[in-house]
Amino acid sequence: MTAIADMPEVPRAARRPQTGNPALRWLRANLFSSIPNGILTVVLLAVLAKGIFSFVQWGIANAVWLTPANDSSACRAVRGLGACWAIIPEKYRFILFGTYPFDEQWRPALSVLLFIALFYLSTRRALWRRELVLLWVGALALISMLMWGGVLGLSFVSQDRWGGLPVTLILATFGLAFGFPLGILVALGRRSKLPAIRSLSVLYVELIRGVPLVSLLFMASVMFPLFMPSGFNIDKLLRAQIAIILFAGAYLAEVIRGGLQAVPRGQYEAADALGLSYWRKNRLIVLPQAIRHVIPPLVNTFIAFFKDTSLVLIIGIFDLLTTAKTAIIDPAWQQFSVEVYIFVAAIYFMFCFAMSRYSRGLEAASGR
Amino acid sequence: MRRRKSLPLEKGFCAVTSDTPRPPPRRRLFGAWGRRELQGLFWQVLVVGIALAVIGFLWSNTVTNLSARRITTGFAFLGREAGMPIADSLLAYNPRDTYLWAFVVGVGNTLRVAVIGIVLATILGTLIGISRLSANWLLSRLAAVYVETLRDIPLLLQLLFWYVLMQALPAARAAWRPVEGMFLSNRGLILPAIPLGPPQLWVLGTAVFGLAVVYLIRRWLIVQQMRDGKPRPVWPFAVSFILALPVLVSVLLRVSWTIEWPELRGFNFVGGLTLAPEYFALLIALVTYTSAFIAEIVRSGIQSLPRGQWDAANALGLRRSFMLRQIILPQALRVIVPPMTSQYLNLTKNSSLAVAIGYQDVVSIANTTLNQTGQAIEAIALIMAVFLTISLSISFFMNWYNARIALVER
Numbered sequence: 001m002t003a004i005a006d007m008p009e010v011p012r013a014a015r016r017p018q019t020g021n022p023a024l025r026w027l028r029a030n031l032f033s034s035i036p037n038g039i040l041t042v043v044l045l046a047v048l049a050k051g052i053f054s055f056v057q058w059g060i061a062n063a064v065w066l067t068p069a070n071d072s073s074a075c076r077a078v079r080g081l082g083a084c085w086a087i088i089p090e091k092y093r094f095i096l097f098g099t100y101p102f103d104e105q106w107r108p109a110l111s112v113l114l115f116i117a118l119f120y121l122s123t124r125r126a127l128w129r130r131e132l133v134l135l136w137v138g139a140l141a142l143i144s145m146l147m148w149g150g151v152l153g154l155s156f157v158s159q160d161r162w163g164g165l166p167v168t169l170i171l172a173t174f175g176l177a178f179g180f181p182l183g184i185l186v187a188l189g190r191r192s193k194l195p196a197i198r199s200l201s202v203l204y205v206e207l208i209r210g211v212p213l214v215s216l217l218f219m220a221s222v223m224f225p226l227f228m229p230s231g232f233n234i235d236k237l238l239r240a241q242i243a244i245i246l247f248a249g250a251y252l253a254e255v256i257r258g259g260l261q262a263v264p265r266g267q268y269e270a271a272d273a274l275g276l277s278y279w280r281k282n283r284l285i286v287l288p289q290a291i292r293h294v295i296p297p298l299v300n301t302f303i304a305f306f307k308d309t310s311l312v313l314i315i316g317i318f319d320l321l322t323t324a325k326t327a328i329i330d331p332a333w334q335q336f337s338v339e340v341y342i343f344v345a346a347i348y349f350m351f352c353f354a355m356s357r358y359s360r361g362l363e364a365a366s367g368r
Numbered sequence: 369m370r371r372r373k374s375l376p377l378e379k380g381f382c383a384v385t386s387d388t389p390r391p392p393p394r395r396r397l398f399g400a401w402g403r404r405e406l407q408g409l410f411w412q413v414l415v416v417g418i419a420l421a422v423i424g425f426l427w428s429n430t431v432t433n434l435s436a437r438r439i440t441t442g443f444a445f446l447g448r449e450a451g452m453p454i455a456d457s458l459l460a461y462n463p464r465d466t467y468l469w470a471f472v473v474g475v476g477n478t479l480r481v482a483v484i485g486i487v488l489a490t491i492l493g494t495l496i497g498i499s500r501l502s503a504n505w506l507l508s509r510l511a512a513v514y515v516e517t518l519r520d521i522p523l524l525l526q527l528l529f530w531y532v533l534m535q536a537l538p539a540a541r542a543a544w545r546p547v548e549g550m551f552l553s554n555r556g557l558i559l560p561a562i563p564l565g566p567p568q569l570w571v572l573g574t575a576v577f578g579l580a581v582v583y584l585i586r587r588w589l590i591v592q593q594m595r596d597g598k599p600r601p602v603w604p605f606a607v608s609f610i611l612a613l614p615v616l617v618s619v620l621l622r623v624s625w626t627i628e629w630p631e632l633r634g635f636n637f638v639g640g641l642t643l644a645p646e647y648f649a650l651l652i653a654l655v656t657y658t659s660a661f662i663a664e665i666v667r668s669g670i671q672s673l674p675r676g677q678w679d680a681a682n683a684l685g686l687r688r689s690f691m692l693r694q695i696i697l698p699q700a701l702r703v704i705v706p707p708m709t710s711q712y713l714n715l716t717k718n719s720s721l722a723v724a725i726g727y728q729d730v731v732s733i734a735n736t737t738l739n740q741t742g743q744a745i746e747a748i749a750l751i752m753a754v755f756l757t758i759s760l761s762i763s764f765f766m767n768w769y770n771a772r773i774a775l776v777e778r
Contacts, residue, residue, distance in 0.1 A: 030503075030504070030505035031504060031505055031506060033503055033504075037503065037504050040504055040506075040507060041504060041506055041507075044504075044506050044507060044510065045506065048506075048510070189415075193408070194408045194411060194412045195412075196412040196415065196416050197411065197412055197415050197416075200415065200416070200419060207752070207756075210752070210755055210756040210759045210760075211717070211751065211752050211755045211756070212717040212718070212720040212731065212751075212755060213717075214720040214721065214723060214731055215720065215731060215734075215748060215751045215752065215755070218731075218735060218738075218748065218751075219748050222738060222744050222748075223744045223745065223748060225433070226429070226430050226433045226434065226744060226745070227426045227429055227430055228429055229429050229432075230429075230432070230433060230436065303520070307520075307521070307522035307523065308522070310522040310524045310525060311524055311721070313524060313724065314721075314723055314724055321522065321524060321525055321528075325528065335536075337528075337532045338529070338532055338533070338536075341525060341528060341529045341532065344525060345521045345525055345526075345529070348520065348521050348522055348525065349517070349520045349521055352519070352520035352521070353516065353520045356516075356519070356520060
């Protein structure tokens with residue numbers, strides 16, 4: 001491999017005479033700096049060109065973009081040669097909002113926008129104050145009101161009719177909103193001097209992190225009725241949400257513990273010297289510093305949860321991935337699942353990519 | 369007896385304190401226990417009490433519910449006949465075997481995908497991580513796109529995608545043949561294989577033995593080099609013990625190494641090694657997804673080295689391969705190994721997504737068992753036991769390796 005060849009980047013300009021066209025110079029420095037490098041570039045270009053060519057042929061040139069409602073014959077004709085993007089306009093309402101009453105689907109759509117606004121506002125450094133908690137409480141309450149309805153003239157929609165993107169966002173966001181305080185408590189518990197509390201926290205974190213989320217979700221869907229008094233049962237979505245909160249709590253606790261360890265000892269001692277109580281010490285001195293340290297890994301953990309909510313497919317909850325999978329059960333459109341998966345992958349990608357960009361920006365800012 | 373000389377300071381010190389009378393010691397409620405200890409005790413009793421109350425509540429409900437449904441708790445059901453089919457397994461199985469054996473077969477399937485996945489993901493991830501640092505702009509961009517795309521799409525979605533692609537492959541008769549003897553069809557990937565009987569395994573055993581001998585010889589050679597500074601090549605020993613010795617044994621014992629080529633008979637393939645579509649899709653999804661994370665770990669590990677290390681190695685005039693092997697990698701590994709451990713654990717835990725495409729790993733088999741017998745608690749407990757064991761073994765191994773490569777500080 002020619003890789004690593006020039007680690008770390010040696011300023012090439014110093015080695016080569018600064019003559020000729022800047023574009024040519026760039027090409028020479030970055031693509032054809034040596035013979036093996038030049039060969040590699042040519043091979044990669046060939047592979048890339050072939051890949052792009054066949055994708056364009058399948059995805060654009062031969063693709064079917066629109067068909068009359070519920071008629072997939074045009075798609076069948078090009079099967080194997082071109083993509084059937086027509087399935088997206090045909091099914092997008094179901095994929096995005098599931099079985100939510102068709103005429104009321106502006107409500108989940110508005111909820112999705114509210115979620116996006118909430119995430120955007122939470123990234124603003126100027127808003128990192130106590131009031132942010134109020135903002136979250138208010139936004140989540142507003143979203144619950146929109147989704148359920150039953151007030152202000154909105155018709156009531158029970159949560160077994162919810163589906164698609166709002167469910168994915170709800171599972172991830174409520175998982176974070178409740179998992180975060182839980183994680184803080186457990187992280188404090190794990191660093192506590194009290195042996196009983198410390199061992200309980202360790203037990204909780206290690207048990208949850210030791211098993212796959214799939215088995216936790218199975219537990220929530222199968223074993224929960226066994227755990228409760230007979231006749232008492234709660235909705236499947238809420239059970240999955242509880243499993244995700246418990247899961248999130250354990251992982252967030254480990255991230256926050258990392259932050260707590262990064263707070264210098266002097267800060268604790270100074271707080272003790274001021275005579276602050278345990279809770280005031282943590283609330284006013286330690287936690288604000290600890291959490292600031294770990295914001296990039298917290299965002300990464302949130303990306304992981306966002307992706308992991310798709311696992312609820314296995315216990316049959318209608319999140320974005322499940323609605324996509326259900327949309328292609330329709331016999332007329334069965335063969336065009338690749339197109340649907342690409343569409344859904346693009347939605348997940350946009351959310352995760354935005355978050356990972358943000359976390360990278362934060363890391364770069366803290367590194368300066 | 370000698371009288372101690374009193375220090376002059378002591379007198380003055382006493383005089384100062386005696387001027388302001390000390391306040392009487394605060395009364396303590398319980399002997400030597402202060403407020404802090406009492407508070408600690410209070411919190412511990414409270415938290416443990418709540419935890420015990422919750423567990424007790426759930427436990428009593430469970431006992432009542434189980435007796436109402438006439439399910440007897442305990443692991444006795446493991447001895448019963450399982451009756452579930454397992455399509456693709458590493459270990460021999462038929463539906464008349466017990467639940468216990470079905471579980472073992474499931475663990476075998478989980479390990480089959482996890483171990484091979486870890487090895488392949490490490491290789492692929494390292495290559496991509498190094499490519500991201502390449503001087504070739506195109507290669508590093510492509511590697512970055514690969515990492516960014518795969519990391520930001522849920523694994524389950526990728527798994528379903530690969531599985532759909534597998535199913536869309538041509539039927540066995542029209543199978544693709546990328547290389548002679550290799551078939552890719554909707555029956556999965558079929559490769560030529562060498563049947564391994566006891567004689568062949570003995571020869572492979574000799575090779576493993578040779579590897580161990582070479583390891584010991586290498587250590588001894590390094591000790592020698594430390595004494596007189598002369599480098600001694602290890603490769604003659606490696607060739608003779610790892611290659612020549614097994615070949616010799618194989619020739620002497622007349623062990624046959626015929627390659628079994630798969631061929632199409634009727635609607636299916638006979639002979640060769642078959643990777644079922646479910647297994648193949650799961651393996652591809654796990655390897656590509658995890659390799660994106662590993663690539664980032666490798667990249668940041670290499671970048672974490674101070675520039676001076678490269679400069680110093682260059683200044684010594686070391687060859688590039690030697691520099692990488694002896695200077696860069698040993699230091700980068702210290703940064704790389706701990707996060708790599710958690711990626712290996714993630715891959716193993718993620719292999720449980722197999723249940724979504726019908727590859728029968730331990731979670732899938734436990735789930736079927738649970739549906740057939742209603743032994744929910746036992747089935748989940750077995751899953752937990754299996755994964756905790758695997759996780760602990762991986763962490764144990766990686767911690768051992770980490771301790772081995774860690775910086776020895778004086």
